[in-house]
Every structure is written in structure tokens, then in C-alpha cells.
Amino acid sequence: MTPRPFTSESYSEGERPEAWRDVLASVGLRPAVAELTHKGHATAVRRSFEGITLATLSAGPQTVAALPDAATDHPLLLLPLDDGVTLKAAGGYTIAAAGHLLLLPRLGDWSVAFQRDLRAVVLCVDHDSTHRRAAVLDLTEPQQIAPGGFGDLVGRMLDTTARHLETLSAPEWSAAARTLCELLPTLLQRSAAPATDLSAGTSSKAATLHRLCQTIERRLDDPELSPAKVAAAEGISERYLQKLFGGAGSSFTHYLRERRLQRTRADLSNPGEAHHSISEIAFRAGFNDSAHFSRAFRHRFGVSPREFRQAETERHATTAAAAAQRGWPQQALAQLRSRPPTTTVRKPDAAALQGPRARPAPEPQHHHLAADASKVHWGYFSRSLAPQIEIASGDTITIETLTQHASDDPERMILGDAGAENVFHWTHDQKNVDRRGAGPVDASIYGRGAGEGFGVHICTGPVAVKDAQPGDVLEIRILDIVPRASRNPDFKGRVFGSSVAAWWGYHYKEFLAEQHAHEAVTIYEIHHDADAPYARALYSYRWEPQTDPFGTVHATYDYPGVPVQPSSVRRRHDVLDGLRIPLRPHFGVIALAPREADFVDSVPPAYFGGNLDNWRLGKGSTVYLPVSVPGALLSVGDPHAAQGDGELGGTAIECSMTGTFEVVLHKKTEFADKPFADLSYPLIETATDWVLMGFSHPNYLAEFGAGGQSEVYATSSLDLAMKDAFRKMRRFLMTIKGLSEDEAIALMSVAVDFGVTQVVDGNWGVHAILSKRVFADARC
Incomplete structure (x- = not known):
């Protein structure tokens, strides 16, 4: 009666094919070719009632066929989502478009090929159902029913029920299941020609x-x-x-x-x-x-x-985001228009890429990537971006990063800094970095600006890693983090940061009854040279409507980089008076390019890293990320001076910083006995701990298909993130440390700390921390 979720994140790579076969079998399907069973990311939600099972399936390209069951004559009902499929029957092929219903006999030589990704809803009725109508449900050949009339009614009900499968109450679900089952006989009576037969051979x-x-x-x-x-x-x-x-x-x-x-x-x-x-x-x-x-x-x-x-x-x-989430907002998609992107990224000099790499270097090389408008991409990740530089495994690189919040106090954090001035330059006539987010360039949704702010982080890069290929793992060691000091002569040498309690924060709907919701900006000075480095608040102000240089009024903090005029806000001093905030310098964003789409919102994190917002990614730590595209395409940004677990108000103390990294490429053939041997998620290593990152949706781009960048905002929860962290830690302990499932669960209950990483990034995060001391005397 209750939903049965499935995710491939629960299983090691070698176990995923068998686990996925079990999922398919639960709805009367099997892989058409056993050795081609899907091995990558897959999810499913199944729910049953008196022999009636409804499931949503999401996985990579594959072909499925009937799992023979002579005990039932109920056909399977399959609804392809997002893209069409190829149906093979009686030796011939026909094409079924997305939204076309397929009635498939439980016995017969047919198969359905998903050429891009498997995204489908399946209704399966077994022989135990009390709603059988054997005489009516006789079907020997697959039938395709196009939308329209009764078929349209059934298709819409199937799709709607599947979308709400996890939230329907038990009485609601049982009523829906009975109704869908009762609709099958009438659906079968629709005229539909079976696939054409081929001749001999x-x-x-x-x-x-x-x-x-x-x-x-x-x-x-x-x-x-x-x-x-x-x-x-x-x-x-x-x-x-x-x-x-x-x-x-x-x-x-x-x-x-x-x-x-x-x-x-x-x-x-x-x-x-x-x-x-x-x-x-x-x-x-x-x-x-x-x-x-x-x-x-x-x-x-x-x-x-x-x-x-x-x-x-x-x-x-x-299904888009609730109003209190960044990214694709609730009303955003209603007026969506698109035009070609106007932002271009300068390609690295050909000689710089080919010359030094043409002959093996005797020693690892050091590189430097400065922050200016030509070397950053703002608010998105992309597999299509040209790399700014190429490095080899073992090389080190210093990367300058800027906070997107520097414009909260331009005098302290931009003025006099040539790199920051170049990136933030925005006048009536010129905006050096136009696109700021993964939204439409023409600002046709809200009129905020190019990219609409769907994604907000200034990312320096990308950096290509020589010989990196999908399936490899990139190890990124953080050797050093240095705050970027003000270049303004009035504040020279001092370091500043900003924190915004914003409309996307977890707190925003929880103000005390007598107060009205509002956004507050706090400017901090960073004392990083002290014996115990700390931040101290200088002043704060409530956000007031700001008019950007193009004349757009921003009533809320809805677009990154809008310059705040000092005269437009009322500064409040003596805030957090006498309090010292301990520093936790780290990078909120360390990402490799995802494979699923060209433009990906920088806010929701996922398997590729991205906006992890975990303060443990500081100096001396390492993060391991799975490579998804050739060259890996590493980007770094969103530097933080301090952040608490949860990042409750919406931001950390955002502060421009420069990091030095050592990058090591691990080829897939060299994974044996390594902690990252089964990696499909961001894995953090510190001197004392292993930190596994769990998310509400570990790969939302694959799970939701075309609508992933909107749906992830609408469905995130701490419950889902906790389950993902648990599944990953269980898998880590069983696959990497060799424990049984019972042993892994026992250990997690007494020795693993689970914490809320963030609840503001669209794809909420829970991390699991395993102390290395636990295995100090073990052989694994």
C-alpha cells in the first residue's frame, strides 16, 4: 500500500544491474538484452494495491521487454514521458511518441526501446487482482493509442496519479488503483493496428x-x-x-x-x-x-x-519552485521565451594548450587563473563552455574567486580591485558579464536581467584536466585559501564579506507575528590574521528596492550583482555587538560540468558537486567528484568566510577568496581498493573524517528529465536528503569497508553523525560524517 522508492544510489556499481532487473520485474518487465542492463543512475517509485501496481521509472537509454507471466492475461499499460520510443512487435518496428499509450501483452515477442532515456509510467495488474476481467482483456499483439478521446482521459489520469504517487493517502490510492484497473477493458476496445509483420528471416x-x-x-x-x-x-x-x-x-x-x-x-x-x-x-x-x-x-x-x-x-x-526558493520560481515558466545566449567565453590560447602539453613535463606545473570578466561564468555550469586553461594530473593551480555579494558594499569589496571591477562593471551602456543564470537571456520571465538569476554564483573556470574522461574520478585537494583584501585605498588590506537573510532562506516564512517579512544584509570585517580568526559585524541594512543601471527595479534580492547605492539604504550599526564569528573559510561551489544539459542552474547541487555549501571543504580537505564529460571542466566559486550547517538564512558570510588546489586524475581502471572506487556522488575527505554528501535528489537532472531544473525546487525535503545520505553511507560501509548490511546499520547508529548541510539550495543536503578513527585497527 505504501510507496516503494528505489534509487541506484543504494547499490554498488556491480549490484545495480540486478537491482534494476528486480524493479522492472515488479511491473512485468525485463531487460531485452541481459548484458545491456542499465548500470547508471536510476530511480523508481512503485505502489501496489490488491495486485495492481503503478510505477514511475527513470533511467538511462535501454530496451525492455515482457517478463512472461502465463498466470495473468492483463496487459501492461505503458506511458512514455518526455520522448518517444521504438516499439518492436511481430518482427516490425513502429514509433510511439511521448504521451501515446502502449497496451502490451504479458506474453509475446515485443520490446520497447528508449533511445535517449527511459522515462515512463507503467501500470501492471497481476493474477491476484480481485478486479480481473480475463474474457475482456485478451491481447496478443501490442497496441498504440494516440492521445484523444478516452485514451487521452486514461493517459492524463495515469500521468497525474503517478506524479502524486507518494503523497496520496491510502484511501485515495486504493480508489485510484481500482479506477485505473477498471478503465483497461474499455481502453482495449479502441481500434489500434498491431505492428506490421516482416517477411521471412x-x-x-x-x-x-x-x-x-x-x-x-x-x-x-x-x-x-x-x-x-x-x-x-x-x-x-x-x-x-x-x-x-x-x-x-x-x-x-x-x-x-x-x-x-x-x-x-x-x-x-x-x-x-x-x-x-x-x-x-x-x-x-x-x-x-x-x-x-x-x-x-x-x-x-x-x-x-x-x-x-x-x-x-x-x-x-x-510543478515549479515555491516562492521561497531560488532558481526556477513558481510563476517563472509561464512566460518563458528563448533566444541564443549572448555571453561568450574566451578560449585559451592554442599555443598555451598545445605547446607545454606536447611533451611530458618532468615535474608537476603550477598555474594561475585570475578572476576577470573573460574567465568567469556566472550562475550556471555547462558542458559546452570552452576551458580557460588545461592542466595535467598532479599539477597545482591557484584560482581567484569572487563573491556574487560584493555589490552589497561596492566601496569595500569592488572599488579599486581591477578584477572585481571588470566582472561587476555594469553601467547604462555596458554590462561586462551579461548572462547571470541559466534562464533566458531576454529576461522574458520577470524582466530581472539576462539569465534571470536562475543560478547566482560567480564561478572561475572551467579548467580542463588532460585525459579526463567520463567514468574517471577527479581528486581536488585544497592546499590553501587566502581572503581577497580590499584594494580601495580607504580600506586597503582589510577584508570584508556580506551575509543576506534573503527571501529564499528557511526563516523567511517564520518571522514573528508582529513583523513583516523582509531581507536583511549584514556586512562583516574578516580578521584572518588573528590567533583565532574571526568575523565581526560592521553594520546591517534592510533591502530597499534598487534600480539597476539598465533601469530595472529590484524590489527583492532577486538578481545577482545589482549595485547597492549607499544612500538608498539605512545602515544600522552596533549589530551583533561584541560577537566574534569563528572563521571557516571554504568554497561553497566546487563543480565539474554535468553531462545532462548545456545550461545548468548553479544553485541546486548534485552528483557533479556544485553548490555543496559544506564548510568542511576548507584548507587541507579533499573532494572527490565523478567525471561526466571529457576534460572534467572544473569550476570554483561561492567563497565563504564562515557558515553554519543548514545555512538557514540563505547565505554564509560571502567573501572573495583565492584558493590553491592540487588536482589528481584517477582513471577508472585504477580504482581497486580506493575509497572512491564506487563513486557517484561528492565525497569529502578531511584529516580525520570521511564526509558523504546526500541530497533530496542525487541526480535531479536524470530523475526528472526535461523538467529537472524546475521540479527539484518543488520536491526537496530533509526526509529525502536523509534517506540519500543513509543509503550512500550504507553503501560506502558495505562496498568500501566490507561490512554486512546489519553491521553497517549498527555502526551508523552509534558512530556516524548526520547533519543538515543546507536547506536553501533547491536540492536540500544532509551529510554523513564517519570518523577515520573507527577503522584505525581494522584491516579494511
Whole structure:
């Protein structure tokens, strides 16, 4: 009756295929090819009632088939989400678009291929159900039911029930389960033609056709893709290729057009693709004429690409963030528009990259990356950013980082500092770093500014690591952290920082009854040379509406880098009078580029690191991160002078700092007996502890698909983050330390500290701390 969640984070890499097979089996499915069982990140939520099971599945590309069950004749009902699928039946292939229902017999030779990612809802009724209608539910071949009429009603109910599967009460869930089961017989009566049969040699021809489909998928962006090219790639004749598609009731041209339209449909519904124009998305899918694409899209889906994107943004708005969260706000997506990004990142000099690396260096090299407008990206991570520099494993690098809060007191934290002035330069005529976030460049949601502030951190980089490839692990050792002193002659040599109790803070809806919600900024002086380094508050002020140099009024702290005019606020002195805040210098953001999307909001952390906001990432500590893209693409930012666990008010003491790092690349083939041998999350090591990072959603980009950057804000909770931290620590103790599950749980209860890392970053965090002393006398 209660939901059964599944996440691959609970299992070591070697155990994930079997665990995923068990999940599929619970809804009547199996991997179509056993050795190709998905091994990467996967999640599922399942809920059952009297033999009726409903599940949402999310995983990487794969093909699934029926798990034979002669005891039941109820078909499976499968609803693909986000992207279409390829259905193989009776030796032929047909295409099922996202939103099309598939009725699948429990016995039969069929398979469903998810070419990009598996994102689907599955309804399974077993032989124990008290709601069986065997005579009505006879089905021998798969059927596809397009949206419209009764099929549309069933599809919407299936999707809606799945979205609320974990929050429905027991009576609500049982009623929904019975209703879905009772709808199946009527749905079966709809007319739908089964897949076309191929002629003799079915098995061989079907396998060849499947390979052709995969080749097309890989080359979809080639506008000149032709039958001759694909046939040559597979070593067959063009005539035979056409015969195979004809035998499947289609043609090469029709199949190629349908896949391109389905790809554009998925991307147009994805908020993470908001920075791409409709034309860019069309060209990326292989269309070379925007007018032709628009006509083809309208003919296929009944609306224009622009109308479809607008409708999808309104749909996503219903699951977007609550108003008290940064990132994609609740009303944000309702007016989403997109144009090409205007920010460009300077590529490193070719000679600098090729020259020194052309011959092996006898000693590790030291590099320096200064902070200026050409070397930072503000508010987002991207696999598409050109690296500012390339380093080798074992090299050290000094990276200057700036706080995005320096404009809270420009006189102390920007004036006279050439690097900071260059990054923050914003006048009526010029804004040196235009894009500030992963939102649309044209500020069509709120009119805040380019990027809309969906992501706020100034990140220096990225830094490419020579020979780094997906599957490797990058070890980042923090050798030193030095605060960036003021360059203003009036404050020369002194260090300052800012903390904002902001509208995204956990406290914001918990003010005392007689007070009105407000935002408060506190400016600190950092005394880092003292015997016991500390910060002391200088003054504070409540945020008042600020007008930026482009004339936009910011009633709240809603866009990074808006300069605060001293005359516009009322400073309050003698705040936190006499109190010393112990320093915990660290970097809030240490990230590698994620693989899932081109522009990723810098606020929610995940498996790639990012906005971890854990004060243990200070001098002398190390963080291990899994590499997802070639070169790793390391970025550092969000420097903090001090922060408490929880970061309750929304920020730490934000203070520009310079860090020196040693970067070590660990190749996947060299992981044996290493603490990071099974790494799929940020792992922190200090001199005394192992610190594992848990999140509400460990890989929200994969879990939620196209809507990940909005949905993560709406569903984060400490309960989910605690479960993730527990699962990861259990896995660490079992896989790395060799304990049994019972031993791991016993140890966690008495020797592992779980703490709230932060509750303000969209993807809430809980960390688990394991003291190294526990294993001082152990052999593991």
C-alpha cells in the first residue's frame, strides 16, 4: 500500500544491474538484452494495491521487454514521458511518441526501446487482482493509442496519479488503483493496428533494422543524413535498407522525420533548453530550414513550435519552485521565451594548450587563473563552455574567486580591485558579464536581467584536466585559501564579506507575528590574521528596492550583482555587538560540468558537486567528484568566510577568496581498493573524517528529465536528503569497508553523525560524517 522508492544510489556499481532487473520485474518487465542492463543512475517509485501496481521509472537509454507471466492475461499499460520510443512487435518496428499509450501483452515477442532515456509510467495488474476481467482483456499483439478521446482521459489520469504517487493517502490510492484497473477493458476496445509483420528471416531482419534505428539516432543532427549514408555505415545496400523499413510499415524518410520531430518536441518542452531558440533546436535535430520545420511540426502535433513551447512552460509552472526558493520560481515558466545566449567565453590560447602539453613535463606545473570578466561564468555550469586553461594530473593551480555579494558594499569589496571591477562593471551602456543564470537571456520571465538569476554564483573556470574522461574520478585537494583584501585605498588590506537573510532562506516564512517579512544584509570585517580568526559585524541594512543601471527595479534580492547605492539604504550599526564569528573559510561551489544539459542552474547541487555549501571543504580537505564529460571542466566559486550547517538564512558570510588546489586524475581502471572506487556522488575527505554528501535528489537532472531544473525546487525535503545520505553511507560501509548490511546499520547508529548541510539550495543536503578513527585497527 505504501510507496516503494528505489534509487541506484543504494547499490554498488556491480549490484545495480540486478537491482534494476528486480524493479522492472515488479511491473512485468525485463531487460531485452541481459548484458545491456542499465548500470547508471536510476530511480523508481512503485505502489501496489490488491495486485495492481503503478510505477514511475527513470533511467538511462535501454530496451525492455515482457517478463512472461502465463498466470495473468492483463496487459501492461505503458506511458512514455518526455520522448518517444521504438516499439518492436511481430518482427516490425513502429514509433510511439511521448504521451501515446502502449497496451502490451504479458506474453509475446515485443520490446520497447528508449533511445535517449527511459522515462515512463507503467501500470501492471497481476493474477491476484480481485478486479480481473480475463474474457475482456485478451491481447496478443501490442497496441498504440494516440492521445484523444478516452485514451487521452486514461493517459492524463495515469500521468497525474503517478506524479502524486507518494503523497496520496491510502484511501485515495486504493480508489485510484481500482479506477485505473477498471478503465483497461474499455481502453482495449479502441481500434489500434498491431505492428506490421516482416517477411521471412524475421529475427535477423529485426536486429538489422534495430541497428539502423540506432545509427539514425546517433546522427540525427546531420541535415544531409541519407539512406546511402546509413546503409554504408551498417554495411548493407541502400535497397535492402529501404526494404527493411518498408516491411516495418514505414520508410526511411518517414522514420527520420518522426525522430527529428520527436527530438524537437522533447527539447521544446525542456526548461533547461530555454537558452536555445526554436531555430537552434530545429537545426540541432537535423532540420535545415526553419519554415519547413514549423510546417512539419504543426502538421504532426497540431500546433506551431512556439505555441507548443508556450503551453509546455505553463504546464511546468504548476510543478515549479515555491516562492521561497531560488532558481526556477513558481510563476517563472509561464512566460518563458528563448533566444541564443549572448555571453561568450574566451578560449585559451592554442599555443598555451598545445605547446607545454606536447611533451611530458618532468615535474608537476603550477598555474594561475585570475578572476576577470573573460574567465568567469556566472550562475550556471555547462558542458559546452570552452576551458580557460588545461592542466595535467598532479599539477597545482591557484584560482581567484569572487563573491556574487560584493555589490552589497561596492566601496569595500569592488572599488579599486581591477578584477572585481571588470566582472561587476555594469553601467547604462555596458554590462561586462551579461548572462547571470541559466534562464533566458531576454529576461522574458520577470524582466530581472539576462539569465534571470536562475543560478547566482560567480564561478572561475572551467579548467580542463588532460585525459579526463567520463567514468574517471577527479581528486581536488585544497592546499590553501587566502581572503581577497580590499584594494580601495580607504580600506586597503582589510577584508570584508556580506551575509543576506534573503527571501529564499528557511526563516523567511517564520518571522514573528508582529513583523513583516523582509531581507536583511549584514556586512562583516574578516580578521584572518588573528590567533583565532574571526568575523565581526560592521553594520546591517534592510533591502530597499534598487534600480539597476539598465533601469530595472529590484524590489527583492532577486538578481545577482545589482549595485547597492549607499544612500538608498539605512545602515544600522552596533549589530551583533561584541560577537566574534569563528572563521571557516571554504568554497561553497566546487563543480565539474554535468553531462545532462548545456545550461545548468548553479544553485541546486548534485552528483557533479556544485553548490555543496559544506564548510568542511576548507584548507587541507579533499573532494572527490565523478567525471561526466571529457576534460572534467572544473569550476570554483561561492567563497565563504564562515557558515553554519543548514545555512538557514540563505547565505554564509560571502567573501572573495583565492584558493590553491592540487588536482589528481584517477582513471577508472585504477580504482581497486580506493575509497572512491564506487563513486557517484561528492565525497569529502578531511584529516580525520570521511564526509558523504546526500541530497533530496542525487541526480535531479536524470530523475526528472526535461523538467529537472524546475521540479527539484518543488520536491526537496530533509526526509529525502536523509534517506540519500543513509543509503550512500550504507553503501560506502558495505562496498568500501566490507561490512554486512546489519553491521553497517549498527555502526551508523552509534558512530556516524548526520547533519543538515543546507536547506536553501533547491536540492536540500544532509551529510554523513564517519570518523577515520573507527577503522584505525581494522584491516579494511
